[in-house]
Structures are given as C-alpha cells and as structure tokens.
Amino acid sequence: MKFDGYQIKACPNCSQLYKDRIVVSFNTFGARNFSDGYVEGDWIPRFTNIIKCVNKDCGKFFKLADQKLITEIAFEDREDPEWVQAFNTSDCVLGIIELEKALTTEFCNERENEIMIRTLLNRKYNHTLKEEIKKEMPEAERKSQIKTLVA
Numbered sequence: 001m002k003f004d005g006y007q008i009k010a011c012p013n014c015s016q017l018y019k020d021r022i023v024v025s026f027n028t029f030g031a032r033n034f035s036d037g038y039v040e041g042d043w044i045p046r047f048t049n050i051i052k053c054v055n056k057d058c059g060k061f062f063k064l065a066d067q068k069l070i071t072e073i074a075f076e077d078r079e080d081p082e083w084v085q086a087f088n089t090s091d092c093v094l095g096i097i098e099l100e101k102a103l104t105t106e107f108c109n110e111r112e113n114e115i116m117i118r119t120l121l122n123r124k125y126n127h128t129l130k131e132e133i134k135k136e137m138p139e140a141e142r143k144s145q146i147k148t149l150v151a
C-alpha cells in the first residue's frame with residue numbers, strides 16, 4: 001500500500017473534522033474474495049463508506065462521499081495542531097451494534113442507504129466466526145450477534 005498525505009474533510013451535518021489517507025496504490029496479491037463481496041488481504045486498505053459522526057452533539061450516520069472536502073495535507077503535517085483533532089475515518093469502521101442502530105435512524109429512510117447498511121451488516125454476520133477466532137470482535141458485538149442468531 002502506498003499513501004500520499006491526507007484529505008481533511010468535515011461531517012455533512014456538523015463541523016467535525018476527519019482525516020482520510022489518500023491511497024495512491026495497493027494490490028490484491030494473496031487477497032481472499034468472498035461471495036458476499038468482502039475482500040481481505042494484507043495489502044488492501046481498510047475501506048469504509050459509512051461512518052457515524054464522533055461528535056456527541058451530532059452522532060449522525062453519513063456516507064463518506066457526502067463529506068465536505070476542506071483541504072489536502074502532506075503526511076508530515078498530520079500532527080499539525082490545526083488538524084490533530086481530526087479523526088481518522090479508518091478508525092470509525094462500524095460494528096454490528098452500530099449498523100443495527102443505523103437501520104432505525106433517518107439515515108435509512110433513503111432506500112440506497114438502507115441497502116448499504118444491510119449489505120455491511122450481512123458481511124459482518126458472515127464473517128463473525130472468522131473475526132471471533134482472530135479475537136477481533138468486541139464482547140458486546142459477540143453477544144449481539146448471538147442474540148440475533150438465536151432470535
């Protein structure tokens with residue numbers, strides 16, 4: 001993977017800032033493709049296309065494509081005091097509990113958004129066992145998953 005700086009973006013609903021790494025190149029050597037569209041590999045960046053705003057006063061779900069671009073900065077400037085408060089979007093990947101909550105919000109009033117959330121949720125359910133084996137699933141997520149499977 002090769003990166004070249006960051007894009008500084010803002011939540012479409014408030015002024016919370018986010019940092020997105022600018023991916024210049026990556027490869028799929030050795031990657032595993034699953035029938036649900038999920039791809040995992042050592043050289044594939046962890047993409048996400050929907051996040052929940054980390055600003056407690058906002059807390060709305062939004063598509064990264066709807067963010068407002070503020071500026072682009074060099075990698076060395078990521079710790080600049082002006083941008084240090086910006087959250088990395090790669091740290092905001094939604095888990096099962098948040099995805100299930102998103103289904104009950106106005107974000108999913110748009111059919112396209114609901115389909116994206118259900119697709120992400122389906123992949124999370126499909127890969128639960130693998131993530132649990134690798135100990136990547138938080139305890140609360142695991143309990144929610146078991147509750148869903150038993151219901």
Ligand SMILES: [Zn+2]
Binds near residue numbers: 014015016053055
């Ligand atoms: Zn916000």
